[in-house]
Ligand SMILES: NC(=O)c1ccc[n+]([C@@H]2O[C@H](COP(=O)([O-])OP(=O)(O)OC[C@H]3O[C@@H](n4cnc5c(N)ncnc54)[C@H](O)[C@@H]3O)[C@@H](O)[C@H]2O)c1
């Protein structure tokens with residue numbers, strides 16, 4: 001049958017559930033970052049919303065950010081792809097049809113700007129990773145000294161996400177196309193306000209920026225969102241499995257867990273898909289949901305990923321079979337995070353923790369510890385440091401959060417597993433962090449003492465000075481750092497649980 005395509009869709013979709021007719025679709029959403037998560041989350045909600053209402057005007061124009069590979073893959077199969085939903089009870093397959101166009105951001109910038117300036121488009125969404133926002137380390141403001149940001153502001157064809165977005169907003173203003181909502185779906189603390197501030201900071205660099213910023217203020221909203229679905233990177237084995245099931249090759253298939261959740265701030269100045277008909281929750285204030293998810297699920301994920309990477313454990317599910325790792329994650333969630341969370345009516349945190357840990361155990365997802373452990377300097381803030389600050393204010397000792405940070409530092413600085421193997425975990429600030437702590441930026445180093453390396457390394461990662469001055473935080477990170485060197489990740493987890 002060859003590649004998945006509109007031509008063989010009928011044959012293929014006999015194996016999948018009923019979908020919308022791709023011929024009827026028109027674009028209403030521009031999405032930045034056509035990665036795995038978007039394909040398994042917002043694109044699914046959007047298709048379900050169109051199915052529930054019969055409105056066909058919400059198809060997605062997805063924009064790749066860093067080159068044409070994903071565009072080419074999806075293009076060759078008419079934007080179609082499979083979402084495989086997997087857990088211990090088996091797998092289901094669904095061909096998703098809501099992505100109707102894929103543009104390569106770098107080489108098709110003009111078309112991207114035209115789409116954002118199209119009055120039929122009233123929503124822009126983003127899933128571009130924490131890194132792509134180009135925030136100044138340790139802050140939630142745009143890094144206006146970043147060379148990419150500066151180049152974009154000097155009038156070159158924009159290469160950064162914020163640069164592209166602002167160029168699109170300028171084109172929309174010029175076209176008189178009216179208001180729209182820009183919805184960040186990345187795992188950032190207060191993702192809506194952060195993106196709004198980044199757009200404002202970028203406008204301030206532009207000669208016509210004041211007028212543009214004023215237009216944005218009046219016409220563009222930035223609803224905050226909490227997004228949740230575990231979607232690991234797709235493997236070659238996943239693609240082979242999909243091919244066997246569909247009888248067609250799908251180079252853009254994604255694998256996800258059954259759980260899916262989306263909480264969206266209800267702040268749209270123009271039309272939007274009826275996502276609530278697909279199960280999304282539209283609320284006035286997303287903050288309690290976002291804090292709960294980032295501090296519980298994502299923090300435990302990061303803890304397990306750093307400990308697992310050091311212990312040479314490949315996947316998150318495998319870390320959960322190590323009793324002391326699971327117990328450390330539970331302790332973090334129940335004893336350190338829970339007291340810092342706002343109340344949500346009808347929500348019970350203990351049950352939530354059980355659900356999160358059960359999801360982590362899903363043996364059918366090969367979510368690697370290295371993937372989750374990547375880009376730690378951008379993740380420790382929203383996932384762990386907020387908890388640390390709030391816990392200290394309430395006299396709760398943030399020992400497990402401190403262990404997570406110590407384990408991350410060992411992944412970045414020492415770059416060896418407990419068994420002495422080389423460990424590579426992606427970290428955009430790695431060179432700066434290593435140099436500040438006296439490590440060779442290129443080669444794996446020897447440990448160094450916690451009392452010498454932890455503070456300068458965390459300062460280089462942008463951790464707030466006031467927190468670094470607080471011995472109730474710094475001392476446990478230093479101690480855990482030393483214990484990890486002495487006894488390894490399992491023993492360090494055992495002792496934090498026994499505290
Ligand atoms: N995968 C998940 O389980 C999951 C769940 C919830 C939220 N998210 C959010 O979605 C984001 C993307 O996850 P994914 O699984 O789709 O990853 P992915 O690697 O499949 O896709 C990442 C996307 O971001 C773009 N990108 C990456 N770095 C960039 C940069 N420096 N500048 C511009 N664009 C860049 C890529 O081009 C790609 O489109 C995550 O970082 C997270 O914030 C993911």
Ligand SMILES: O=P(O)(O)OC[C@@H](O)[C@@H](O)[C@H](O)[C@H](O)CO
Nearest residue numbers: 187227228229230231298301372
């Ligand atoms: O996608 P990242 O890199 O921000 O974080 C890795 C995981 O913690 C994350 O993707 C979770 O799987 C997700 O947030 C679950 O909803």
